[in-house]
Amino acid sequence: xxxxxxxxxxxxxxxxxxxxxxxxxxxxxxxxxxxxxxxxxxxxxxxxxxxxxxxxxxxxxxxxxxxxxxxxxxxxxxxxxxxxxxxxxxxxxxxxxxxxxxxxxxxxxxxxxxxxxxxxxxxxxxxxxxxxxxxxxxxxxx
Numbered sequence: 001x002x003x004x005x006x007x008x009x010x011x012x013x014x015x016x017x018x019x020x021x022x023x024x025x026x027x028x029x030x031x032x033x034x035x036x037x038x039x040x041x042x043x044x045x046x047x048x049x050x051x052x053x054x055x056x057x058x059x060x061x062x063x064x065x066x067x068x069x070x071x072x073x074x075x076x077x078x079x080x081x082x083x084x085x086x087x088x089x090x091x092x093x094x095x096x097x098x099x100x101x102x103x104x105x106x107x108x109x110x111x112x113x114x115x116x117x118x119x120x121x122x123x124x125x126x127x128x129x130x131x132x133x134x135x136x137x138x139x140x141x142x
Contacts, residue, residue, distance in 0.1 A: 034056070065111060076102060
């Protein structure tokens with residue numbers, strides 16, 4: 001299957017597994033890139049959102065992780081991460097904090113091993129499901 005077919009399949013699989021995400025998923029513009037984004041992401045475009053996917057990254061993923069990446073990006077929208085982005089100074093730290101928050105709502109087998117998970121920061125004793133600001137401040141303290 002080519003990238004468009006695998007994206008369509010992953011999108012349908014996510015809609016069937018978790019129908020809530022279907023409405024949001026269908027409203028996004030889709031863009032493929034080769035270099036501008038290393039993995040995948042969502043961005044504001046006026047009052048809408050674009051989903052951007054690195055072709056090589058996408059093709060490297062097993063089917064279940066393609067579903068997980070779609071859900072991951074949709075959760076960034078659902079948790080208002082894009083609209084809150086400007087209120088934080090350290091964008092690199094913020095991206096980690098945001099990923100720590102949303103990855104708790106996705107089955108771990110649905111995500112690549114290289115993702116940000118609470119247990120990657122076990123020495124900080126981060127509490128589960130505390131929100132981006134909590135994780136950002138805890139990471140900043142360190």
